[in-house]
Amino acid sequence: MTALNERVHVMSTNESSPTPWDEVRVISHAHEEFDDQACVVVNMVTLELIELDEVGRSMWTALRETSSVDKTVSRLLEEFDAEAEQLQSDVRRFTEDLRSLGLVEGDIQPVPTSAQASRDLRARYLDLTERALLGLLYKAPENGPQGPDVDSLLAGYAVNHGLRSMPGFTMIGFPRLRNVRALAEYVMNEQIPGDFVETGVWRGGATIMMKAVLEAHEDPQRRVWVCDSFEGLPVPDIERYPDDAFWAKSAGKIAVSLDDVRENFAAFGLLDDRVEFLQGWFSDTMPTAPIHQIALLRLDGDLHQSTTEVLESLYAKVTPGGFVIIDDYCIDTCRAAVEEFRAKHHITAELQVIDWSAVFWQVPVI
Ligand SMILES: C[S@@+](CC[C@H](N)C(=O)[O-])C[C@H]1O[C@@H](n2cnc3c(N)ncnc32)[C@H](O)[C@@H]1O
Incomplete structure (x- = not known):
């Protein structure tokens, strides 16, 4: 569930000209333990670990061997029946997870693409909607007119927040x-x-x-x-x-x-x-x-x-x-x-x- 609040960026595959964030180095103090099905990778400095299922294991192995997000995607496309764009997103998300555990290093700079630009716009639309819904866009003047009726059940909330009425x-x-x-x-x-x-x-x-x-x-x-x-x-x-x-x-x-x-x-x-x-x-x-x-x-x-x-x-x-x-x-x-x-x-x-x-x-x- 850690990925739920993450914003997912989908990058385009470009074999001939690797994007700047494409290069990823696995740290030297990563310890791996494999069994038939799965794999655990431990950061031996912080002792943080990640458990990988079969797909995760393939992503990890490909990242370690290729040091490249794009090449990892290409390799997984040969191995699994998956959509290229979805796989790009999954590998990138996985790489971000590994980076937050200190297991990989690299400048993972998103490169604007048209797909990403539309995703950024989507996020900005939802950010704005969120602010509007929460009543954060307009600050009522100190002595301005009273807003919508404050029900007695909500008055406490409004007063606690220094508000004249429930916003939003x-x-x-x-x-x-x-x-x-x-x-x-x-x-x-x-x-x-x-x-x-x-x-x-x-x-x-x-x-x-x-x-x-x-x-x-x-x-x-x-x-x-x-x-x-x-x-x-x-x-x-x-x-x-x-x-x-x-x-x-x-x-x-x-x-x-x-x-x-x-x-x-x-x-x-x-x-x-x-x-x-x-x-x-x-x-x-x-x-x-x-x-x-x-x-x-x-x-x-x-x-x-x-x-x-x-x-x-x-x-x-x-x-x-x-x-x-x-x-x-x-x-x-x-x-x-x-x-x-x-x-x-x-x-x-x-x-x-x-x-x-x-x-x-x-x-x-x-
Ligand atoms: C706390 S408010 C909901 C707040 C809302 N989700 C929001 O985003 O601000 C509770 C709501 O539940 C409705 N409600 C509670 N019990 C109900 C019931 N048994 N049948 C129909 N409506 C009910 C009330 O009318 C009220 O609008």
């Missing part, structure tokens, strides 16, 4: 928004099929980021499902979920209407018929949700009940290799729901920490 289109903050983008890009790059879903969207920011990633990758097919009551938090069902009593006073809070969320998508130029709005309480909408396959499922409904209802209905639709993000793992009610569900369904996939609040896991490929 999402309350999840930078690390979690970056995680949405990174996982969405990962499933695109790895071609893991399925739609993107968020349950509990508030102003829609995280789902707008999902759609921006689809747009940036020119995806013609996947849908983004925007699921919410659009009437705020529910009246908790305390008989079934006693710990949700905590939320009793919050019923109806943080409501944002469907029209407002739709307008937010339109403001980013991202509203089209592949944005699907599923309006209603999860207890009503989830069991019959017309969603067939999910690559990215993001839960942000706070309550025990809201989390359980989504997991019970949607988890089975997540493609192996796809991801489940739990925004509110820091909240007792949500964490209890996740732990119960994982125990009941014997899910042992490792929980990866995003920040103080959120975690995610990858649905295992069986």
